[in-house]
Amino acid sequence: MGMLLRSSSMKSGEYLEGMMKDYMGGKSKSKPQKSTATSNRLMMILTCLQMLFAIYGTFLLFFMSPSLDKPDFLWAARIADKWRHFSVVGRSQTTAAPPLLSEICESEKIDFEQKKSNDEVMIKFKRELYQEVLDSQRNRSGIETLPELMAMKSKWDSNNVPKITVILNHFKRKTLCTQLESLLHQTVPFHHVWVLSFGSPNEQTLRSIVEGYNDTRISFISSGYDFKYYGRFQMALQTTGDLVYILDDDMIPGRKMLQILSHVAGTKKYENSVLGSIGRVLPFRQKDFLFPSYRKFRSKEAGLYLPDPAYDIAVDTIVQVDFLSSSWFLSSELVKTLFIETPMTFLTGEDLHLR
């Protein structure tokens, strides 16, 4: 369809959010590795070199780090467990001196393996499809670049700073300190950070890290019971702020992320959107009425993963997607709409309707 020139990708270190999903490598993604502060910094810089973009979706896809199934307790024990282990710890509740961050902080290098496709046909399919999506959205509702988005009028600006609650969810990864460092150095400060630990084997370490920060705005919320995919969104119902930013444990936001996201969320056009940085355009139905996997080789119907380094697909405008994954930025009011429809199951978070 569209024959427009592909806009060249802009590079702007400030605007970015790190994307550390090794989504091309499948689900077995944790490859823990001790790393030095230097490689940690390098990782931050690398992630900051990515282009920022915002993607909004009418549906949400909840991608959580795979949590292992718990051993099968008796149902009664399980219920007791649920209540016994639910606790919230803020700084005020700690009596002993907080642990030293230099001793407790762990880091993890998440390999940024960006597989590149060298299949000409696939590259052509994917890029043409992306161009088609852009062309139709450009005509339908307009797709703004980041400077255009930032030039739009927003109710959230330096005179009216929104209260942003950031919800982090941790299970096994060692990225909490890196995330908190990034959040503490944002151009627009956060209101609260809630660190959730549901059924995590690392609960003690995570708790110590939060205590180590000794910051009344950062709270640790843990439970022996795993509230699974909906848990963090249920917690989001309780925020007192204006906006909520829910982040996977492998997402390290760039310095201006809160500023950019809150600005866009404050515009009339996007106030009812969910914003994020990784998204999917769903597959198209094949002749046999099945939906092919995204990875299906040489399939034109397989849909898009955005951005997709495998096919050099960078995203430099706002793009509407079917699902967001890895991070979700939305108004606190909008969180309620997630629960309008009863989910078919709490075991997966996929196909949750936002509207």
Ligand SMILES: *[C@@H]1O[C@H](CO)[C@@H](O)[C@H](O)[C@H]1NC(C)=O
């Ligand atoms: C977008 O609009 C232009 C100009 O009106 C038109 O030529 C083009 O075919 C449209 N593209 C799509 C994908 O609808």
Ligand SMILES: *[C@@H]1O[C@H](CO)[C@@H](O)[C@H](O)[C@H]1NC(C)=O
């Ligand atoms: C923790 O923070 C409080 C208030 O900011 C401060 O008075 C106290 O000294 C801090 N504790 C440590 C061990 O840094």
